[in-house]
Amino acid sequence: MNKPGQAANGGQRPIDIVKGGMVRRHRAERRFKIYGLSAIVLSLAFLSFLLISIVSQGYSAFQQTYIKLEINFDQNVLSGNLATANYQALVKKALYKLFPDVKGRGDKRHLAKLVSPGASFDLRKMVLADRHIIGTTREVWLPANDDVDMAVKGHYRRDVAESERRLTDKQLAWIDVLEHRQRLEKRFNVTFFTAGDSREPEQAGILGAAMGSFYTLIVTLVLSFPIGVAAAIYLEEFAPTNKWTDLIEVNINNLAAVPSIVFGLLGLAVFLNFFGLPRSAPLVGGLVLTLMTLPTIIIASRAALKSVPPSIREAALGIGSSKMQMVLNHVLPLAMPGMLTGTIIGMAQALGETAPLLMIGMVAFIVDIPAGFTDPATVLPVQIYLWADSPERAFVERTSAAIMVLLAFLIAMNLVAILLRKRFERRW
Amino acid sequence: METNNSGVEPEPTEDGAPEAAPALKNGRLVSREDRRTVGIPTVDNPRMRTEHVDVYYNYGEKHAIKDVTLDLARNEVLAMIGPSGCGKSTYLRCLNRMNDTIDGCQVSGKITLDGEDIYAPRVDVSPLRAQIGMVFQKPNPFPKSIWENVAYGPRIHGLATNRSEQDEVVETSLKRAGLWEEVKDHLQDPGTGLSGGQQQRLCIARTIAVSPEVILMDEPCSALDPISTAVIEDLINELKEHYSIAIVTHSMQQASRVSQRTAYFHLGDLIEVGPTEQVFTTPLHQLTEDYITGRFG
């Protein structure tokens, strides 16, 4: 064994040559490990930077400042039509009672501004739910105005001149008094999770956009999964290999890389202008996103089908299954985890998409929470975009909070994917 | 052309020891150059008959099987041996039309099962493959339960439509495959969790569950240890009471242990067919002799 080696290297044993090279080989290996590790550290650093900046900016949006007021549900004010009564007057009265020494029209106006204009809707809801409270006096926690909220959370500088602040000196003093009397409290912001969009930050919520995303993704899933899987099965298992299928394959791969706005334009031309479907509807959004996700799902599904070992196909064919039975009973269950993964990736992509929805009118201000597939709706990323573009300071933290909700959605979807995969894997 | 051997000696049989034994048979052995089949490939009343079959791969580029004629008798085990790439597996896969699934594979000639042409246009491959079962080189149970592995075939073919019929076919098949005692208490366990030898017997049970007439085995023991191999060989001996079996094997010992007749393939040609004992003790063809004495293969 070492005879020829010795002969060729003038007395040096081959094992010495091998050992001599080991230093270099180990160094190369260490270097490679360091490259890999630093790549991971770098991406983790970016990720944590992103998460930290979002969370640190957004966590305060999950709290909202409330002011406790003794509201007298005055019979005189609440006579006649309860839906259109002047609830604002009830709020004002309670505030004036709290600060009896505030005189003058201007001061009174500034005082009234401490409470959100949405407070009157809260009171209306209370009255409509239970008419017996008319005539009584109740302690009610009402949302503060967004400027008050920002000041309490410390997002406003108090040390600049009065004319350069959104809140006057007096308003700041009143806030301090309220805080001192324990009538000012930061509470969990339920509105953020139960309301639709609003131009008043303290009344704005994510539910409308979340429902819009939900309906849109349902349409996308119901369409793209069966169509994508069927197309992949046909191409992979049944279609003959010839120029046409090659052409189709090239086109599908191409479509996966087409900018999403193009699908929006297509959706505008086909679904809105030709079929006359309603603008801003989750149905159309889902159709457009289906076009966008189909290539991803088809490619992933084909890869999953390809990875099923041929021995399984042979086994099925060998006992006389038809091709269809082979595919449906044996190949598909094995390919399903891969297909699901591809589908979830596609759906996650669709969840974060805004560009194609711009074309079909889903980038819109929509207050009412959509209740169906044809109600006007917007989606989470669009809501983030719209809030990021709003002048009010309080929308900054809500933007970050909305991003957190979107991330939570993505994490939930990925968890579902993992669970489904586990389930399918356990079966065999 | 039963001519010289000593005179030509085309083989580059290096250095000393130029096969001492064949000197006896000199003049009787067929030349290595002659690739026509020697021996008698046909039998009376065959189960399957193959006449002048040629197989091409890659749309005619590769000639994998050249003009093979060979019969498979009833209740016999026919062993097919030969060096790697000689076409024995390809030939075997022609018998239940598994080659249909390969793009660019063309089969010509005539193959019959009980006199019926299995390549006739109106023949449906699904029932054909139920009639001619196949066991593969690597055990390939479905990634499902043991019970489901066996019951699946009878169910799709409508042989066992309700649960009790299926239970019955599972039990008889597993018993016949000699696996019942080992698995009867955990039929719902995954088939892939069994040992290699058990898996292969499960595959045999799966094959016989659809009541075939012929079983094709493609090197069924090549992935198994000697003990499992011995179990499968015993099983093959029992199974031939009910079925005709064609087995491809790399092991000449296995061929001599389980088969009644042996066919030797060489580079797509069927070189020699004969009773197993004769082929292994007194081969008629120089190539057969070379192979069984271990000169190549």
Add this chain to the structure above:
Amino acid sequence: MLKKVIVSVAILSLVLAAGMANAAGRDYISIVGSSTVYPFATVVAEQFGKSTKFKTPKIESTGSGGGLKLFCAGVGVEHPDITNASRRIKASECARCAKNGVTDVIEVKVGYDGIVLANSKKAKPFNLTRKDIYLALAKQVPDPAGGEKLIPNPYKTWKDVNPSLPAVKIEVLGPPPTSGTRDAFAELAMGGGAKKIKWIKALKKKNKKAFKKIAYTVREDGAYVEAGENDNLIVQKLVANPNALGVFGFSFLDQNTDKIQGSKVDGVSPTFENIAKGTYPVSRPLFFYVKKAHIESIPGMKEYLAEFTSEKAWGNDGYLSEKGMIPMPDKERGKFAEDVKTLSILSCGDLKK
């Protein structure tokens, strides 16, 4: 699996059918148009949706041009009812409307928007003239050596432009050309400045196209930075970079007075009062256009118009002014409120410029 496919196809066709049925009628108002009017229109829409029995209108921010294109596409539920605009409708757009059967259009002016140049509070406030703005930001400027000749913009610092200004590098963050704010800024601030130079002013009368090219083309050598449509982003960048100036709508200055300050233009500060009075030179009117044919067929149209034109919305102390919109003078408000009440129609002939 096959069953699932069949079921989902069935569901889909049902959904599609429902969609078709829905398209036949619409129970909410559909509004498109300018991103400048969007923050005001949305407030009105929300107020309207919460205080009436009607659904809240749906408002898309498509830009003035895009909105008018959608608006003028035809009459019917699939087309929007109202479009917002940060400029007046053009004669060509009016003609296109008429061609598509949108003949009866009501024009409503809602107020004014000021475009401000602002910088960080950490730096000194600027006191600019429109001519300074033009000279600092145009791609080509008149040769300082004299004569009616244009040279590529040579100015590096504000002091180069006007000796009374600080020696700070010219760095202006502003919206991209797709934005209506940018159009208005180019027209009002830069165009206004260019007109202060005699021979260029003379050119305007002779050759309008050449004037526009000279006056409205922004330099591309890095002094003007296109900072995207998001005005919040510009505000953040200004805070981080005290040397830079930013161009955006008044409402963003209004919301961030603790961080940034507006520059005086022609000696006038961009305050609410000055813009309302009309003394601040860089301000523009805001409009919306209503399809008369839809007033009867879409529920809530009349009420929405009434809400928008009520004193509590667009009045001097209305909630729109709180959001940064500059109200019109009383007389002008009265005129447009009357127009809305009588549904008086805009005639394309009046649009000749």
